[in-house]
């Protein structure tokens with residue numbers, strides 16, 4: 001049952017969907033050998049365009065993702081969809097319900113959909129979604145859509161891995177500007193006012209435009225604002241035109257890519273180091289001891305961190321004076 | 323640094339619109355720590371198996387209250403066979419008369435959960451059946 005990495009990599013190269021699905025699982029679970037597999041997959045990709053879709057819960061991201069994917073397929077492209085939903089911080093479980101709204105995409109053989117939970121990973125979600133999009137890229141998907149709820153820092157990080165980021169807003173949410181909170185605005189390449197079949201879509205679009213004008217102070221072009229009604233496929237063709245155009249512009253600049261690569265290496269190192277230390281502490285009990293001391297008000301988190309540092313230096317063979 | 327989670331697909335095949343039980347089970351399993359993929363109503367056996375394969379789930383849970391459990395389950399089993407995916411654990415819940423339980427098990431269904439089944443029973447059954 002547990003096919004070897006070799007067999008699975010071979011399957012991915014040959015276009016076998018089951019191998020693709022299984023390799024995603026193994027990489028997501030960080031099974032032994034995952035990084036070696038990613039090393040092998042990396043050079044196979046690099047061609048796919050990655051679109052991040054973010055916005056409040058219920059804005060219609062899944063429905064819109066479905067319509068966009070359908071339109072892309074009708075233009076001869078193959079599509080991978082990664083639908084990210086939060087894990088419950090209490091149980092660690094997750095309810096992944098985005099497929100429910102992807103009625104067309106689930107039936108098209110050109111589309112592969114994968115639901116992912118955030119798994120509350122230490123700096124991990126961003127990397128996890130990035131890994132899965134690389135695997136889909138290596139598999140040969142032309143366009144990859146990553147849907148995330150735009151509420152937390154984690155989600156903002158995820159869409160940073162995309163070539164193009166689309167923020168989905170809706171009329172009648174009281175405050176149409178809510179989605180434009182700090183962090184989202186800097187990363188948005190375009191805004192979509194979905195549910196334009198409802199009243200108030202023009203007002204929301206105008207609000208967003210006003211905000212963007214203030215923010216940019218008239219310097220440079222501002223991101224486009226489009227209106228869609230995803231359930232009726234209205235405005236989707238125009239949206240896809242803009243997306244396809246955007247593939248060649250903006251963030252594919254070399255300096256932007258260099259920045260992303262730097263962030264990725266740092267985040268990979270960070271999670272390695274954290275895992276290493278946690279592993280060690282699980283065995284030595286040093287971390288638990290420190291926690292207890294703080295709880296008993298014998299010390300404080302700052303001192304605890306300081307006293308744990310020598311252990312880390314020792315582990316990595318670093319001299320005291322750095 | 324293994325990070326495995328048991329993944330479960332909850333689906334309703336056929337034209338059956340009774341959704342409460344499936345939702346209760348989906349939310350309950352989430353709260354028991356599983357990753358639950360919920361695909362909703364009116365799924366064909368082909369759609370269910372295709373979703374299960376893309377999502378690489380460990381378990382498929384069918385919720386059927388329409389009375390068509392024997393034929394629908396058989397179709398899902400056939401699909402799984404034709405995709406060489408019989409290793410996925412199959413469980414069924416809903417309105418299932420006592421006398422049909424044996425037939426379902428013969429088809430390859432691992433567990434049957436009828437009205438009043440507690441989520442904890444289902445969660446326990448899955449944890450025991452799926453070697454982690």
Ligand code: B12
Nearest residue numbers: 338339340341342343383385388389415416436437438439
């Ligand atoms: C509420 C209800 C409705 C509601 C549904 C509301 C909704 N959106 O869910 C309404 C009024 C809409 C309705 C309509 C109909 N209903 Co009705 N309905 C019921 C009723 C009274 C309760 C069902 C329910 O919600 N139970 C509560 C939930 C929590 O229990 P449950 O679904 O059984 O789930 C539990 C377990 O079965 C199990 N489980 C369920 N799914 C799964 C999945 C997995 C993976 C696992 C592990 C466990 C599991 O765990 C759950 C928790 O314990 C049942 C009678 C009954 N005793 O079941 C009839 C019943 C299901 N309905 C029936 C019928 C005939 C109909 C209609 C055809 C009536 C008509 N002529 O129009 C329509 C069809 C609707 C449709 N589109 O399919 C019949 C079905 C006959 C059959 N199977 O042979 C029943 C059995 C009534 C009867 N005795 O005749 N119904």
Ligand SMILES: Nc1nc2c(ncn2[C@@H]2O[C@H](COP(=O)(O)OP(=O)(O)O)[C@@H](O)[C@H]2O)c(=O)[nH]1
Nearest residue numbers: 057058059060061062063101194195229230231
């Ligand atoms: N009126 C209207 N409803 C929509 C539209 N797009 C999505 N919806 C509905 O909005 C709800 C949430 O959609 P979903 O795609 O799940 O949103 P998500 O949480 O952002 O992924 C669903 O009930 C959809 O049917 C639209 O264009 N118009």
Ligand SMILES: [Mg+2]
Nearest residue numbers: 061062098147
């Ligand atoms: Mg969604």
